[in-house]
Amino acid sequence: QKEVEQNSGPLSVPEGAIASLNCTYSDRGSQSFFWYRQYSGKSPELIMFIYSNGDKEDGRFTAQLNKASQYVSLLIRDSQPSDSATYLCAHGGGSQGNLIFGKGTKLSVKP
């Protein structure tokens, strides 16, 4: 099975800082990329998707995609304690058929 690798963390950043979450994937056929946020005990919630190389911004969130390097990242500007959650990276459009999820990176934003 094609893999998605994420640093499990925890990643700890102070309130107001930029949090940088990274993800690498092995399926070169992947066409779409997603970031989900999962609070403890809750279900994952889609926060960003990106299809093309480059940056995509939505409020405090920026997704970055580099298909040549098989790398996708999520930047969270002005991090807030409410951003503390596990962030899951996923990709689709590859050989697997369904989306492939990483194991997630746990982010902790300290007041």
Next chain:
Amino acid sequence: EAGVTQSPTHLIKTRGQQATLRCSPISGHTSVYWYQQALGLGLQFLLWYDEGEERNRGNFPPRFSGRQFPNYSSELNVNALELEDSALYLCASSLDSGFTYGYTFGSGTRLTVV
């Protein structure tokens, strides 16, 4: 618009019993996916149904099975329950296999096997 609904919210079963979990997708979504998330672990892909057919299956034993009904709702059956089956079971639905807009997840069923 109603989201993905799952029932029951919590389920407690004894080892060796069978569990049935249910999922209703968002209206218009034809694909349903099932995931297992054990405490503190990542999402483990179980099953994908689309238009009533099983499209893909994760690395789980045959005692995990399911089906999709003509109205696109789905159920997951787990036979001969084992203690390690205790987990949050998440259902998700999507358009176009999720490639364009990803999946929308339900709130999950917390299965506890005692």
